[in-house]
Amino acid sequence: MKRLPLILASAxxxxxxxxxxxxxxPIIVASDAPELHDEHLTAREVCIINSLRKGxxxxxxxxxxxxxxxxxxxxxxxxxxxxPANGVEARQMLRDLSGQTHSVVTAVSLxxxxxxxxxxxxxxxxxxxxxxxxxxxxxxLSLVQTMDKAGGYAIQEQGELIIERIExxxxxxxxxxxxxxxxxxxxxxxxxxxxx
Numbered sequence: 548m549k550r551l552p553l554i555l556a557s558a559x560x561x562x563x564x565x566x567x568x569x570x571x572x573p574i575i576v577a578s579d580a581p582e583l584h585d586e587h588l589t590a591r592e593v594c595i596i597n598s599l600r601k602g603x604x605x606x607x608x609x610x611x612x613x614x615x616x617x618x619x620x621x622x623x624x625x626x627x628x629x630x631p632a633n634g635v636e637a638r639q640m641l642r643d644l645s646g647q648t649h650s651v652v653t654a655v656s657l658x659x660x661x662x663x664x665x666x667x668x669x670x671x672x673x674x675x676x677x678x679x680x681x682x683x684x685x686x687x688l689s690l691v692q693t694m695d696k697a698g699g700y701a702i703q704e705q706g707e708l709i710i711e712r713i714e715x716x717x718x719x720x721x722x723x724x725x726x727x728x729x730x731x732x733x734x735x736x737x738x739x740x741x742x743x
Contacts, residue, residue: 594654621698640699672715
């Protein structure tokens with residue numbers, strides 16, 4: 548059976564690094580699919596839809612490749628936190644998450660058009676923030692670029708300044724649940740692919 552090249556449909560250096568921990572060096576083809584944000588859907592539903600949209604946009608141009616795409620959202624109660632549009636939004640997100648336990652959901656999609664294959668799954672992690680004052684928020688934002696990060700923070704960058712504890716997958720909060728992905732990749736029901 549022919550082994551398919553694997554494309555990561557994301558420009559995220561974090562996802563690329565996380566895949567490398569599994570021995571996978573993907574081809575990078577960033578998806579141009581616009582992200583859906585709908586307050587009437589759950590975070591899991593939104594993430595799965597977005598990961599499928601991102602993957603489908605790349606699969607249309609690369610039908611003979613295995614496409615891996617992902618989408619991450621932070622949510623507290625029923626409020627979804629996407630990427631902040633500016634510093635004002637980033638500050639407000641950190642204020643709102645301060646002292647609270649929120650959820651991080653990442654959906655991952657794998658698809659190959661020529662093999663008529665598609666699979667999606669989602670993982671959830673609970674993150675508890677320290678209670679932050681304005682000076683701590685400003686200190687964090689001065690150290691970390693947060694505009695491209697759901698919830699306005701990055702656990703892997705100075706996370707100890709704002710996070711008290713997590714329950715679940717650390718890599719999921721970074722944007723790719725490698726433990727769950729590894730199980731799926733070893734399940735035998737996906738098309739064979741070239742790890743590098």
